[in-house]
Every structure is written in structure tokens, then in C-alpha cells.
Amino acid sequence: MKVSLGAEVLAMPTPVWIVGSYGEDDKPNAMTIAWGGVCCSKPPCVAVSLRKATHTYGNVMRRKAFTVSVPSEQYAKEADYFGMASGRDVDKFQVTGLTPEPSQVVDAPYVKEFPLVLECRLLHTLEIGLHTQFVGEIVDVKADQDVLVDGRPALDKVMPLLYGTGGKMYYKSGPFLGKGFSIGRGYMA
Amino acid sequence: MKVSLGAEVLAMPTPVWIVGSYGEDDKPNAMTIAWGGVCCSKPPCVAVSLRKATHTYGNVMRRKAFTVSVPSEQYAKEADYFGMASGRDVDKFQVTGLTPEPSQVVDAPYVKEFPLVLECRLLHTLEIGLHTQFVGEIVDVKADQDVLVDGRPALDKVMPLLYGTGGKMYYKSGPFLGKGFSIGRGYMA
Numbered sequence: 001m002k003v004s005l006g007a008e009v010l011a012m013p014t015p016v017w018i019v020g021s022y023g024e025d026d027k028p029n030a031m032t033i034a035w036g037g038v039c040c041s042k043p044p045c046v047a048v049s050l051r052k053a054t055h056t057y058g059n060v061m062r063r064k065a066f067t068v069s070v071p072s073e074q075y076a077k078e079a080d081y082f083g084m085a086s087g088r089d090v091d092k093f094q095v096t097g098l099t100p101e102p103s104q105v106v107d108a109p110y111v112k113e114f115p116l117v118l119e120c121r122l123l124h125t126l127e128i129g130l131h132t133q134f135v136g137e138i139v140d141v142k143a144d145q146d147v148l149v150d151g152r153p154a155l156d157k158v159m160p161l162l163y164g165t166g167g168k169m170y171y172k173s174g175p176f177l178g179k180g181f182s183i184g185r186g187y188m189a
Numbered sequence: 190m191k192v193s194l195g196a197e198v199l200a201m202p203t204p205v206w207i208v209g210s211y212g213e214d215d216k217p218n219a220m221t222i223a224w225g226g227v228c229c230s231k232p233p234c235v236a237v238s239l240r241k242a243t244h245t246y247g248n249v250m251r252r253k254a255f256t257v258s259v260p261s262e263q264y265a266k267e268a269d270y271f272g273m274a275s276g277r278d279v280d281k282f283q284v285t286g287l288t289p290e291p292s293q294v295v296d297a298p299y300v301k302e303f304p305l306v307l308e309c310r311l312l313h314t315l316e317i318g319l320h321t322q323f324v325g326e327i328v329d330v331k332a333d334q335d336v337l338v339d340g341r342p343a344l345d346k347v348m349p350l351l352y353g354t355g356g357k358m359y360y361k362s363g364p365f366l367g368k369g370f371s372i373g374r375g376y377m378a
Binding site for chain 1: 190191192193194195196197198199200201202203204206223224225226227228229230231232233234235236238257259262265266267268269270271272273274279284285305306307312313315317318319320322324326327328329330331332333334337338339340341342343344345347349350351352353354355356357358359360361362363364365366367368369370371372373374375376377378
């Protein structure tokens, strides 16, 4: 017997992604989001949702570009801070000591120290309600050499953070469980 | 120095969510997706992306509703199977022995054995390319009593699966790391 919890955002897991953008003054900014995900394979696209009130919202609207930097678990404090402070008030890179690296393919910076980066040009915006969804076409992916296995980023090397909506808590990602399109084959006729 | 990997869907983590829908024959169907995420707080919404070729695509278009059932790690094999077989050819509930439970609030079934369920009415569709994005307004959330902490679902009780895009592998979610809007406070002025 399940309990009814009402109309609430209690989906999980959600990612902890850092959206990189430039301000009007060309200053690099980084903002943490958990409302996002992949939304298309061809063209390869990710979606991130932002409130209109955020500094990043205006930045992405103006430059038509953003990056998604995926922090490993060792950067949990920095990721949490990027979600609390506003780029209107402070230079979050300066405060944390992390490095804004200009993308060479889209008009946005990324976080150099984070192991996996998606460089996106803005493809669609969708007004939903409190949040506006930005669909970005992934123009290139950059990754640190040491998170690659057979030339592709491995989740248990990237060690991305998870956000649990229920209690507003961060969790680590866990160990390998099984191969996709494989472990369920026993059910195939 | 980062390596360039090209324009590929290498975002992570992505969720492993089961989309529940009814076929034209009223038969309940379940399909696994990893392209999805939360996209708005008010109204509370999740987005899931589906290829036009899938059985679920037509189902959701007709009924304007779907559910998202979140499997715990013990159901990894079933989740993998739900992503391989098509409801056009088989009754995936019958094959796996899992139970389709009719939602009382939207016109779609969910997986009774999975600990967390979002019941959604279709709010928007967005054609992106190979995938169409379905934005569903969360009308109600249902959860098993034993995954609740202070009345809210806890990620380390639900134990959702993660999908690693790089190697097409499943991972477990990991342990608690820290509180959101808290562990980064040391950087606030």
C-alpha cells in the first residue's frame, strides 16, 4: 500500500550539474542545477531548467550558449555554494578558487577542475512555469583523460554527485551493477 | 588538459525511470528511459524523452498521461528488460511477474513493486530530433512507507539505479554525502 504525497517534485535521482555562462560584463559565472537531463540523442541535447530570477537565465538568453560541468564528489562543497550564491553579487570562481576555462566552441566558460564538460549551444527554450527549460545541443564533450575507459567517460571514474529531492541532500554515486541491454536478457523469449 | 570527445550524449548521471502507459487495447505497458529529469518546480513537472518509433510514444499521445516508476536496485534486471522489449510484441508485466497498478488520478498504470511513483498528465510535447520530449505535470506522488524519512522519500532508501551513458552500464546510487544548501556555506561571505 503506497502513501500519497501530493503534487510535489519528488523525482530521483537528479544530477548535480554546473551551468557555465558569461555575464553582460563578460564575467564567467557558474550555477548549480538539479533540474535537468538528457533530452535527445540526435542531435545530442541536454535540458537544464532555470528560474527567470537567476543571473544565469539572462546570461544564457543573451549568449545563446552554456556549458554543463559535472563535478566529482570531491567538489561537493563548491557545487553546493554555486547553487546558493548569485553571480550578480560575487565572483564564484574567485571565491572558490576554481578556474573558469573559456570554451573554444561555444560562448560560455566551464569549470576546468571538473572531470566532464558538455559544451552547448541554445536550441530551444520552453516556458513551463516557475522554471524555463533550456535545451542545449551538445557541440562537444570534454573529459579528463583519467576518467576515460576505452575512450569514454566512466561513471565510476567521474564519480558524479546525486541530489535527493526528498531531503535536499547530496549522495555519492555507487559502484557498477551491470551492463545495459544485457542483464535483462534472461526475460527475452 | 581535457580530451575532446565530439558531439555525443555523454551526460551523467542519468536516471533509470520506467514510463507506464496504456496501449490502444488498454493493455498496461512499461518502458525504461534514461533521457529525462525534473524540469519545473511550479507546476511540478518531469520530462521524459521518447522516440516516435516506441509503443509508449503513441500511448502517451493518445491518453495524454503517463507515470514514472522508480525501480530500486533489486529490480535492475526488470528495468533493463523493460528497455529492450516492446509492448507491441509482449506483455512485459506478464513476462517479469511485476504488477501493473492503475493510477486513480491519471490515465496510466504504474509498477506496484517499485518504491516511488510519479503520476503525470501530459502538459507539453517538444519535438527535438530523434526524440520527442514529453513534459508531464506531477499530479500526485506515491511512495512505499518504508522509503520515507520524515514523510519524504529518501534516496538511500529508494536506492534508485543510475545509468552511465559512456559505457551503457548501470550503477548503484551511493551513500549520503552532505546536506544541500548547507555544506557550501563556508564560502558564503
